[in-house]
Amino acid sequence: MLVRSAQGLYWMSRYLERARRLCRLLQLQTESLVDRPAREIHFGWSRIYASVNRNPPAGRIELLGSDDYTLADSYTLAGDLTFERSNPDSVWSCFDQGRENARQIRQSISTPMWTQLNLAYLRLQALEMPDIWAISPESFYADTVAQIDTFVGVAAATMYRGEGWRFMQLGRFIERAQLLAAVLVAQLTAEQEVEEASDADWTGLLRLCHAVEVYNRRFSVAVQPRQVLDLLVTDPRLPDSLGRSIDRAGEEIEAIGPGPDPDSSGALQRLAGRIGGVVHYQWPDHDDCHALLDQVRTHCYELHDRVATAYFDYAIEDAPAN
């Protein structure tokens, strides 16, 4: 398939996954504003900013005792992550980028996909921070997640399972793996820096990945951090787990097959295998979760670079003509 189309689908998918994950984080965070103590809210914001690798508008987030400050700060922070045009990772920017990629390769996606994405985009265009804050920010984020999920569902129902579909999936799962690794690293880092994380902080991670029920069934209602991590990292049936995302990315690479240059394709496949190895074989017997997750996150960045070299940015001189 045309490189530009493959790239467009890959990036569209990555941006929408990024918007979705950020909305999920913000949904849980704004829910916590209703009834959680200031310390926990502070912990939540630190974790979000660390996971998107961004500095908060004021440089750092202060832990202040007063509820008023916490809420005022939260409004600013949520605005920075949601509608801030200059923040390339804000929900607004991710949507804008996702739709722009889709628009340029509109002939490669189905009409229902385009319509769904366009309607979601237009809704976001018409809103501003005071609108969502006045009523219920958490329902705004929940609705946005639902619209992205609908898009993914419409895609699953209508899109031809060709190479374009594969690149879309590949983008989604690389993004998902990278983001979850980042959130988990942020959790462990924030925990080290601040103080002992509470049960609620760990339950928040489970909720983020829709894993509360399965955790309660498999383990117990009492939360054990290592068990939470094991579930989120290795469970092959959990849609959001790191292991599943990495395996799915590997399957898509396998299905797409080699790019024009056999060397870079080989390197890409080996790397996908290596990340899978870390998650499936090293993780269970390893104590330093932080170090392993860091490694996975770095590998994910590298995986993206190798995808780009193998399929998108290959040198024309090296490419066989057929």
Place this chain on the structure above:
Amino acid sequence: MDFDTYELDPRVYDEMLLPDGAPREHCRPLVEALRRMSSEELSGVQERATRSFSHEGISFTVYGEAEAQERIIPIDCLPRLLSGADWKLIEAGLTQRLNALNLFLEDIYNEARIVADGVIPTDLIRGCPQFRIDMRGFSPPHGVWVAICGTDIVRTNDGFLVLEDNLRVPSGVSYMIANRKVIKAGLRRIYRAARVREVEHYGRLLQATLRELAPAGRSDPCIALLTPGVYNAAFYEHMFLAGEIGAELVEGRDLVVNDGVVYMRTTAGLRRVDVIYRRIDDDFLDPLVFRPDSLLGVPGLLHACRRGNVSVVNAPGTGVADDKSVYAYVPDMIRYYLSEDPILANVETHLCRRPEGLEYTLDNLERLVVKRVGGSGGYGMLVGPHATPAERAAYADEVRANPADFIAQPTLALSRSPCLIEGRFEPRHVDLRPFVLRGRQTRMVPGAFCRVALRRGSLVVNSSQGGGGKDLWVLND
């Protein structure tokens, strides 16, 4: 709804009604069906059609003084009907015309017999900016320079007239199909009873045409549609047509020329491209030959085309044949190359490059439409009867300064067709743009993009100037 207050003018041909108010024979069932419908019912059809365009993003871009704007082409829900006999005439006339135009292009880029024989003046060709000196000595597959042509036709009380040939990158065919889709859905029963001839297979005919024009020996050709990109006014159409013909929609940056062969960059390496249906003007096609600052084109494309390794459709250089001055000579071309009389007439045209033409134009400005030779889209023209004396005087100065840049034509009483305007039937001026395809044979779908000047009294049908669209129904007799 009734036609009681509908205004008829014997000087202007009405597409639906006779001067005495009775329906034309082929329109009788439609008029009767419309009489049985309420104004609300018809307005509902209109609203649903417009909404459907908006949701699907069937739009075009207007470049005004400020920034580009996405707009929906307004659609009028009353179809314009053409009888089978009328269509037969148009079909034969356009086929004849396109044959002559292709022979003309092959001739002037090679032997130039028509110039040597004194039928067309040399300086007219040489002075035309669309004459591409780099194409001399070139001959495309089957001698087809123009494979896709969209000719603007108007009707007056004297019959059909060809207003202009669009031989470069004519657009509008996607609106023909989009209009049909929404009107068919809105007027289901009327449509079925009318036994309208279909237009939706245009994509199949276009694909067959493009395949026939592939370079020799490329039996299963790879076709690409070359677009300037998402910011182009007609991007929707490019995307739509690429889907219809199963072609990759490519931009210049997706293509590379290697050793005189064109390839597109795919995820599995370079893939050879055999036919390029280009929707980019000549000027931007190849920065090595035409405009060096063009970022839209493909360096080396013209070389590959000249070597016969890729077919560029329409071929570069066809613009010389739809120049507004050269247009005046098309009837002569038909007689010269085909030894036939033109089936469809031209509009009487005065070339300001000729002293007598200039004099006539300046003396009769208040009765004429004056156009720039290289203009398009209805921009930069003067509609004499509708202009103020000051506007006419200013325009006359421009004509005097560069007479060769202008032509003048009589202000035509373009035919009118009923439109639904604020819940009433009102006449509005219309034209039609049928599309002719030419590969090894000529192909046409029985239909056209019918444009309508929605502003009361306006003669300008261009979408960029307040024009809208109508579905056009060609009937079986």
